[in-house]
Each structure stands twice: as C-alpha cells, then as structure tokens.
Amino acid sequence: MQITIHRGTQEIGGTVIEVTTANTSILLDLGLPLNPTSSNLDITKLTPDAVLVSHPHQDHYGLIDQLDSQIPVYIGEVGKELICATRTFLGKDLPNNNFHYFQKWKPFSIGDFTITPYLMDHSAVDAYAFLIEAQGKRIFYSGDFRASGNKAFLFDKLVADAPKNIDLLLMEGTMMRRDSNEFPDEASVRNKMEEILKEQQNMSFLISSSQNIDRLVSAAHACKNTDKIFVIDIYTAWVLEKIKVLSSKTPTMDWDHVRIYADNGPAKVVKENPDYFGTFQKRLYSHRILKEELKAVPAKYLYLSKMSKAKIMNIYKDFGVINLIYSQWLGYLGYTNEEYYGAEDIAAYKTDPGVNFIYAHSSGHATLDVLKKMEQVLNPANLIPVHTEFPNDYLKEFNNVKLLTDGEIFTFAEFKN
Ligand SMILES: [Zn+2]
Numbered sequence: 001m002q003i004t005i006h007r008g009t010q011e012i013g014g015t016v017i018e019v020t021t022a023n024t025s026i027l028l029d030l031g032l033p034l035n036p037t038s039s040n041l042d043i044t045k046l047t048p049d050a051v052l053v054s055h056p057h058q059d060h061y062g063l064i065d066q067l068d069s070q071i072p073v074y075i076g077e078v079g080k081e082l083i084c085a086t087r088t089f090l091g092k093d094l095p096n097n098n099f100h101y102f103q104k105w106k107p108f109s110i111g112d113f114t115i116t117p118y119l120m121d122h123s124a125v126d127a128y129a130f131l132i133e134a135q136g137k138r139i140f141y142s143g144d145f146r147a148s149g150n151k152a153f154l155f156d157k158l159v160a161d162a163p164k165n166i167d168l169l170l171m172e173g174t175m176m177r178r179d180s181n182e183f184p185d186e187a188s189v190r191n192k193m194e195e196i197l198k199e200q201q202n203m204s205f206l207i208s209s210s211q212n213i214d215r216l217v218s219a220a221h222a223c224k225n226t227d228k229i230f231v232i233d234i235y236t237a238w239v240l241e242k243i244k245v246l247s248s249k250t251p252t253m254d255w256d257h258v259r260i261y262a263d264n265g266p267a268k269v270v271k272e273n274p275d276y277f278g279t280f281q282k283r284l285y286s287h288r289i290l291k292e293e294l295k296a297v298p299a300k301y302l303y304l305s306k307m308s309k310a311k312i313m314n315i316y317k318d319f320g321v322i323n324l325i326y327s328q329w330l331g332y333l334g335y336t337n338e339e340y341y342g343a344e345d346i347a348a349y350k351t352d353p354g355v356n357f358i359y360a361h362s363s364g365h366a367t368l369d370v371l372k373k374m375e376q377v378l379n380p381a382n383l384i385p386v387h388t389e390f391p392n393d394y395l396k397e398f399n400n401v402k403l404l405t406d407g408e409i410f411t412f413a414e415f416k417n
Contacts, residue, residue: 206305
C-alpha cells in the first residue's frame with residue numbers, strides 16, 4: 001500500500017491525499033488551496049477509482065470540477081447539498097460529478113478498500129473522519145475536526161469507542177501555534193452574543209460564515225433568549241433549509257426570531273431557478289424584513305453580515321454606536337482588500353469610535369490537547385501530519401511521527417509496524 005500526500009503536508013487547505021494498493025486508488029479530499037502561494041497540482045494526471053470528500057469546505061472539495069465526471073465521488077448527502085447551494089448562489093452550474101452518498105459509521109467498499117465514515121464535530125456540518133482498511137492495514141484520516149462545538153459529543157463517542165490497531169494516523173493540525181483564546185467552546189461564544197444583545201442600543205452586526213452552522217444556531221438562540229431578531233440573507237436561509245433534516249433544533253427562516261433581508265442578487269438567483277428552490281421562493285417573502293423596519297427600531301436586530309458589507313454598517317452608525325461581533329478567524333483582518341474583499345474596511349472598525357468591535361469566535365479545529373487525545377486513543381504505529389503549517393511541531397508533541405513532503409510516495413512496507 002502506498003500513501004502520497006499530493007498537497008497538504010505543509011499547509012492548511014488544498015488537501016489531496018492518495019492511497020493506493022496494486023488494484024485500487026482512492027483520493028481523500030480534492031481541495032482548493034486557501035494559500036495563494038500554495039504548490040500547483042495538476043489533478044488531471046490523477047486517475048483514482050474514487051474520491052472521498054470529508055466535508056463541504058472548499059479547501060477539501062473545491063477541485064471536484066476538474067475531475068473526470070465518471071469517477072465516483074463519495075460524500076455525505078447534506079454536504080453535497082451544501083456544495084450545490086453555494087454554487088447556485090455563485091451563479092455556477094451544479095456539479096456534474098458521479099456522487100455516491102455514504103452513511104455515518106456504515107462501512108462501504110471501493111475495490112480493495114473498506115471505508116468507515118466517522119461523523120465528527122467541525123465548523124462544517126456533515127464532516128467525517130475515515131477509517132480505511134485494506135491488505136491488513138488500517139489508516140485513520142481525521143479530516144477537519146474539533147471537540148468544542150455543538151456536536152462535541154461526537155469526539156467523546158470516538159474516544160469511547162476508538163478503532164484499534166491503527167497502522168497510520170493522518171491528522172490535521174490547523175491549530176498548531178494558534179491560541180484557542182478566551183472562547184474555548186461554542187457555548188462561550190453564544191454567551192458573549194447574549195451579553196452584547198441584551199445591552200444593545202443600536203443594531204448589532206455579526207460577521208461569520210453562512211456555513212458555520214453552529215455559529216448560526218448560537219446567533220439564533222442568542223436572539224431568542226434576548227428577544228431580538230436575527231436577520232439573515234437569502235443564501236443563509238437556504239443553507240438552513242438544507243440542513244434542517246439533520247436536527248429539529250436547527251433554526252430556520254420559519255422561526256419567530258429569524259427574518260430575511262432579501263438583497264437583490266440572491267433574490268434573482270432564486271427567481272431564476274424555480275425548479276431547484278421549489279416552494280422556498282414563496283415562503284421566503286413571508287419572512288422578509290424591509291429596510292424601513294430595520295431603521296425604525298435598529299436595537300431590535302442582530303444582522304448577519306459579511307466582510308464586504310461595511311457600507312451597510314455605515315448606514316446604522318447614524319443611529320449611534322453599532323456593535324460589530326467579529327466571529328471568524330482574526331487572521332483575515334491582516335489581509336489586504338485584494339486578498340479578502342473588505343478585510344481592510346473591517347479591520348479599520350477596530351479603532352472606529354462609531355463601532356464597538358467585539359471578537360467572539362471559537363475555532364472549527366481541534367486544539368493541541370484534543371489532537372493529543374486523538375493520538376492517545378488511536379495509538380497509531382505511525383502519525384503523518386496533514387493540514388498544518390507546522391508539521392515539524394508534531395515531532396515534539398507526538399510519538400511515531402513521520403514527516404512527508406508534498407508528492408513524496410511512501411510505501412506502507414517502509415512504515416514501522
Ligand atoms: Zn474544514
């Protein structure tokens with residue numbers, strides 16, 4: 001058996017890992033790089049029998065477009081729906097891949113391989129680790145994971161019933177050298193939001209990814225508990241619509257404390273794709289909120305915004321100091337506007353007297369102690385770092401570490417057993 005990390009040995013995102021036997025080849029993720037200086041990878045040269053997508057984040061699936069459409073792509077069904085949602089709102093065609101859906105904890109086969117998907121806690125929903133077995137060897141690929149979100153129990157479940165005799169662990173390390181800060185978990189973020197909303201005299205804005213479902217749930221619950229209204233855009237409403245099958249607790253646009261700001265672009269997308277959206281379009285308008293309503297009582301609302309929407313925040317500065325709850329990785333604020341549209345505008349709000357800038361974010365990724373816990377319970381014979389900027393740090397933090405470079409072919413026989 002051979003393992004090749006085509007990309008991901010020294011960077012976060014853009015993950016592409018190939019596992020092969022003499023008869024079968026599979027790819028673990030087919031990600032778009034996050035880093036502009038990332039290594040180039042011509043994926044048309046890869047001819048796997050199948051691709052496994054661990055979760056619906058671009059840096060793990062973003063290159064499936066370039067794949068021969070006949071090649072099977074295995075993914076969770078809700079994850080695939082979220083990929084379709086994103087693409088529809090970006091005005092792109094739906095992916096024409098040959099999708100197959102796996103079920104959590106249910107093993108399935110691809111040629112020589114037996115694969116068991118482990119549902120994990122991550123900032124994306126429908127996120128999985130994979131146990132991959134072939135020729136008497138057992139590989140565990142962590143995907144992206146954490147143990148501090150609303151689904152932290154999934155990590156406890158893995159710890160309680162960890163697969164045994166792991167020959168190789170491929171484990172992410174996004175958080176190496178990153179501080180977990182004062183928000184150790186999702187609950188602490190929600191508490192902070194409530195604290196801000198309770199006192200607000202003007203509108204509060206929330207900057208967060210629309211696919212960070214835990215964060216949307218926290219915001220919706222914080223609004224409910226403080227009798228405020230969570231104002232979301234059409235895209236976010238559609239994301240919530242797609243994931244409500246996962247839990248009855250998921251807030252949707254039907255909630256009393258959720259309303260929709262119907263901006264023109266997304267409204268047009270919905271109008272132009274009636275078959276895709278079905279009854280959503282009609283229902284959407286009954287949950288709409290108008291600019292006049294927002295301006296009448298701005299202190300009633302928590303407005304989900306984006307880095308690129310500083311202009312909207314400026315409008316409400318006329319009514320007094322606004323709250324800006326920044327709820328994603330702080331590193332984005334060091335980017336230029338070209339690297340991340342709007343980053344400089346939002347960074348400037350940190351020192352703007354008209355803005356009360358509040359940082360409230362808990363990472364989608366495992367902290368070092370959680371990584372150590374995973375290593376401890378899986379007790380792998382070999383550990384290879386992936387999805388990290390600091391692979392060398394693994395040498396001092398973990399046992400049996402093997403460092404690879406991108407594209408380096410490693411034969412399983414060379415591994416310590
Ligand atoms: Zn991810």
